[in-house]
Amino acid sequence: MKDLDQGGFIKMKIIGLLAILVSAAAFGYEFGSNVPDKVKNGVIADLKFMNDLRGSDTSAIHKEIFGELNGTNYSEWFEKRVTHIGLHTCGGGGASKPVACVIPFMGSSKIWLTKYYTEIDHPQIAKMMVVFHEARHTEVENGNWSHARCPTPFKDKDGNDMKSIWTGAMLAGEAACDVTPLGSYGSSMILVKNVNKFCSNCTEKVKMDAGIYADDQFKRIIDEDAIAAVKADLYNDR
Amino acid sequence: MFARRLLFVAGFIVLILGLQVWRGKPSDLGRSTLTGSGPESHEELASPASLPSRSAANLKILHDNLPSPDKKKIAVLEEIIASKNDNDPRLDSEFRGLSPEIKRALEGRYFATAKEKLNERGTVVFLLGREAKTPADLAFLKSVTKERPCLGLTDCRKIEVAAHDHADGHEEHDDGINERTLVYPQTVALKSLERFLQLPGADAAMKQETVKFLREMAHHEDRRISLVAQDILKRAPQ
Numbered sequence: 001m002k003d004l005d006q007g008g009f010i011k012m013k014i015i016g017l018l019a020i021l022v023s024a025a026a027f028g029y030e031f032g033s034n035v036p037d038k039v040k041n042g043v044i045a046d047l048k049f050m051n052d053l054r055g056s057d058t059s060a061i062h063k064e065i066f067g068e069l070n071g072t073n074y075s076e077w078f079e080k081r082v083t084h085i086g087l088h089t090c091g092g093g094g095a096s097k098p099v100a101c102v103i104p105f106m107g108s109s110k111i112w113l114t115k116y117y118t119e120i121d122h123p124q125i126a127k128m129m130v131v132f133h134e135a136r137h138t139e140v141e142n143g144n145w146s147h148a149r150c151p152t153p154f155k156d157k158d159g160n161d162m163k164s165i166w167t168g169a170m171l172a173g174e175a176a177c178d179v180t181p182l183g184s185y186g187s188s189m190i191l192v193k194n195v196n197k198f199c200s201n202c203t204e205k206v207k208m209d210a211g212i213y214a215d216d217q218f219k220r221i222i223d224e225d226a227i228a229a230v231k232a233d234l235y236n237d238r
Numbered sequence: 239m240f241a242r243r244l245l246f247v248a249g250f251i252v253l254i255l256g257l258q259v260w261r262g263k264p265s266d267l268g269r270s271t272l273t274g275s276g277p278e279s280h281e282e283l284a285s286p287a288s289l290p291s292r293s294a295a296n297l298k299i300l301h302d303n304l305p306s307p308d309k310k311k312i313a314v315l316e317e318i319i320a321s322k323n324d325n326d327p328r329l330d331s332e333f334r335g336l337s338p339e340i341k342r343a344l345e346g347r348y349f350a351t352a353k354e355k356l357n358e359r360g361t362v363v364f365l366l367g368r369e370a371k372t373p374a375d376l377a378f379l380k381s382v383t384k385e386r387p388c389l390g391l392t393d394c395r396k397i398e399v400a401a402h403d404h405a406d407g408h409e410e411h412d413d414g415i416n417e418r419t420l421v422y423p424q425t426v427a428l429k430s431l432e433r434f435l436q437l438p439g440a441d442a443a444m445k446q447e448t449v450k451f452l453r454e455m456a457h458h459e460d461r462r463i464s465l466v467a468q469d470i471l472k473r474a475p476q
Contacts, residue, residue, distance in 0.1 A: 042322065049325055097391070097416050116416060120391045121357040123422065124324040126415045160461065203329045205364050212425055216418050 028079025032086030039118045043085060050128050051075045055198040061233045062194045065187050069194050074132075081109060081138045088112035099130045102137040102144065109138045123209040125192060129217065133188040145184050150177040151222060162219065179223035181230045189217040193234045297350050300343040308340040312347075315365070319358050329365070336369045345378050348423075353394040360422040367430020376434065376444065380451055382427035387460055388420045421462045428455065428463070432470040449474060 031040050055069025067073040090101035092114055099116045102108065111134040117127060137144050154162040154172040162171045171177070178185040195202060196210035221227055301312060311332055318326045336344075348362045363382055370376055388394035418425065431448050434440060452474070455467035 045323065049323065052325070099415060116391060120416070120419065121355045122415060122419045123357050123360070124322065126419065130415055156465075201325075201327075203325050203327060204368065205329055205361065206325050208364065208426070208429055209324065212429070213415060213418060216414055220414065 029082045030084055032084065035085065035087055039087070039113075042118070043113070046124055046127055046131070047075070047078070049124055050078075052201070053195060053199055054201045055194065056200040057198040059190065059194055059197075059233045061181055061186075061190050061229065065182060066191060069198050074191075078132070078135050081135045082111055083107075084110035086110060086112050087118070088114065090114045092116070099127075100134045102134050104140075104144060108140045108144065111135065111138065123205075123213070125195060125206050125209045126213045129188045129192045129213055132191055133184045136184040136187050145178075145182070145187075147175045147184070148177045148179045148222065150174050150220075154222075156219065177220050177222045179221070179226055181221065181226050181233070185217055185220040186226065186230065189214045189221075190230065190234065192217075197234065294350060297343070297346040300339075300346050304339055304343055305337075308337060308343070311336075311340060312343065315344075315347075315362075319361065324357075324361075329361075333365045334369070336366075338372070338374070341366060341369065341375060341378075348378075348382070353388050354392065356388060356391075356419050356422045360426040363423050363426040363430065367427060367433065370430055370434050371437075371440070373444065376431070376448060379427045379430050379434075383424050383431070383451075383455060383463070385424060387424065387462070391416055391420065417462060421460065424463055425466055428452075428466045428470060432473070435470075435474050 031043075035043075051071040051074065053069065053071040053074065058067075058069040062069060066077050084107060088101065088103065090098040090103070090112055092098045097116050098114055099120075099122075100111060100113045102111055106112075111131065113131075117130065139145060150162065150171045150173060152172040154177075156162055180186055181190060192210045193214035196207050196214055199207055199210070202210075218227075218230060221230060301309065304312070314328055314332050318328060344362055344366055348359055348366075351359050351362070353359070363379070366375065367379055370379055390396040431452060435445055435448055449471070452467050452471050456464055456471055458464040458467065
């Protein structure tokens with residue numbers, strides 16, 4: 001009887017181990033060993049939210065980058081690029097508040113989340129915009145889609161300096177802009193703007209949030225041709 | 239005789255202080271917000287009827303007086319908020335045709351929520367804003383719009399500023415969502431006012447008042463707010 005119990009215990013251990021291996025294999029990525037379960041479950045839930053999205057239409061640039069607006073495409077796209085999700089400060093501190101980052105010398109297919117992702121109460125689609133932004137940065141073959149320096153001076157359409165309003169830090173001269181709609185800012189805002197316009201199973205809140213955050217991020221694209229391309233792709237009703 | 243007078247004065251002071259506590263003191267706008275706070279001033283509210291409760295006790299009374307279908311709605315909302323799933327379809331199915339009583343209870347819920355819970359607060363504003371029809375509903379949205387923006391993501395009282403350090407290469411990278419999230423409730427309130435302007439059959443005088451308010455907000459000192467108001471006015475039906 002005692003042997004049977006021991007055998008049963010070992011069997012249970014094996015089954016448990018298999019369950020962990022299968023669940024890890026279910027994603028194309030793994031979590032860092034220091035990622036608490038609560039954070040891990042939150043990220044898995046956020047990525048499932050993306051996986052469940054469906055769309056009635058898709059813009060041309062979105063098709064070029066992600067295919068049709070369909071959560072399965074997003075999951076495949078993400079898992080082809082990201083092998084590891086860990087926690088890091090991403091060089092944050094002082095005026096810098098990165099939400100996530102890729103640190104190429106620590107592994108170009110690894111993305112790192114900061115406390116500004118895990119602890120702050122952002123709308124879910126905004127967090128995903130950041131995660132897909134970082135996933136784009138993992139593409140070594142495209143030079144990690146490095147950002148362009150924002151122009152000096154960097155003005156908005158009303159002639160005001162573009163700056164981080166709560167820190168007052170000017171964006172002029174910072175590597176915080178893109179000159180193509182295909183880069184990290186462009187691709188993630190194209191994704192989110194498509195959700196705003198075409199998601200067929202999103203709540204009204206998700207669609208509203210998607211519009212708010214995509215429109216903000218569009219301001220980081222500075223090249224005239226790139227701006228015109230995004231406008232033609234998604235803002236042609238304005 | 240003197241002791242009796244002293245006792246009388248002391249009793250009077252205790253009575254005044256007790257009344258202050260019972261009525262709820264005007265909020266300290268910079269206070270961190272484990273217990274939340276009320277709108278910035280009485281003047282911002284159109285009518286005393288729209289004055290949200292300021293204490294947990296009053297919030298409980300508002301909740302206890304709700305009919306049971308409304309209590310169920312509140313329970314559903316708490317469940318959705320706890321799940322952090324912005325795409326819960328019940329956000330669209332369960333919160334239509336809200337009664338004035340549940341609206342006031344939700345306003346109380348908003349002011350009782352920690353200011354750092356920005357998505358949570360914005361979600362409540364969204365639900366109320368989608369149902370905004372009366373002067374009291376609009377007064378709530380205006381009071382949210384005029385709230386002082388949250389200064390820091392982890393503590394709304396503090397601007398997270400330090401020396402601007404370019405060495406880490408992550409300056410301003412990917413932290414644009416933080417700035418929008420800091421004014422997320424205000425942004426949702428503005429979007430809700432835009433929705434009201436598009437509402438067919440809404441009272442013309444109330445629409446006019448709303449446009450007047452948006453014009454005022456278009457000159458708001460915080461550009462995250464003024465630019466949204468300006469964009470809404472550009473799209474507003476003339």
